[in-house]
Amino acid sequence: MAEEYGIRDAELAVALPAEGDAGLFFVGRIRTPWSDRDSCPRQGRLDGPVCRLEVDEPWAPALDGIEAYERLEVLYWLDRSRRDLVLQSPGDDRRTRGAFSLRSPLRPNPIGTAVVALVGREGAALLVRGLDCLDGTPLLDIKPERCLYSPVARPKPAKEPDG
Numbered sequence: 001m002a003e004e005y006g007i008r009d010a011e012l013a014v015a016l017p018a019e020g021d022a023g024l025f026f027v028g029r030i031r032t033p034w035s036d037r038d039s040c041p042r043q044g045r046l047d048g049p050v051c052r053l054e055v056d057e058p059w060a061p062a063l064d065g066i067e068a069y070e071r072l073e074v075l076y077w078l079d080r081s082r083r084d085l086v087l088q089s090p091g092d093d094r095r096t097r098g099a100f101s102l103r104s105p106l107r108p109n110p111i112g113t114a115v116v117a118l119v120g121r122e123g124a125a126l127l128v129r130g131l132d133c134l135d136g137t138p139l140l141d142i143k144p145e146r147c148l149y150s151p152v153a154r155p156k157p158a159k160e161p162d163g
Contacts, residue, residue: 010096012087016108026138027062028055028124030076034134037080043103044114044132051116053126053139060124063142071145072118072128077138078110112137115145 007013031052034040041048053074055063066072085106089096099107116130126142 007085008089009094010087011085011089013082013084014086016084024077024140026056026077026140027059027142028053028139030054030074030131030133030135030137030139032131032133032135032137037134040134041132044116044130046115046117046130048129048131050119050127050129051131052122053128053142055124055126055139055142057124063121063124063126066118066126066142066144067121069144070118072116072126073143073145074114074116074128074131075140075142076112076114076133077140078105078112078133079138080134081105081107081110083108083110111140 031054032040033049033051083106086099086108087096088099088102088104088106090102090104105112112133114131114133116128119127119129121127
């Protein structure tokens with residue numbers, strides 16, 4: 001899919017380095033209703049369809065305590081995106097801009113991010129709303145959302161022992 005859409009006028013592709021600098025672990029896969037880029041939304045919506053974050057072993061225990069949060073930040077690897085475009089003309093709007101000034105999935109390190117609403121948990125899977133990625137996208141990380149406008153969730157107090 002990377003070269004499927006070609007290069008528009010005024011866009012620039014560069015040669016990619018032979019080796020990468022970082023090693024990442026995919027911690028699972030994302031299940032969404034979208035199988036191709038044309039049907040996938042450009043930005044996720046908190047009222048969008050329910051999607052699944054399926055966390056693989058041995059990472060499943062890292063979900064402990066996640067239910068205390070209403071919103072999560074999800075990081076994922078846009079594995080079907082081009083990595084060589086540094087200048088882009090999104091939507092063929094005839095305005096060329098650098099990849100770092102856009103939220104385009106076409107970037108040197110195609111890491112996607114989304115703030116999602118946690119709907120529920122089913123074992124090692126989280127049900128969420130707000131994603132904008134293709135079905136089968138590799139999952140990199142999950143974090144509780146934290147910004148100036150949302151309080152940090154407080155842990156529930158442990159039960160006092162009887163006696």
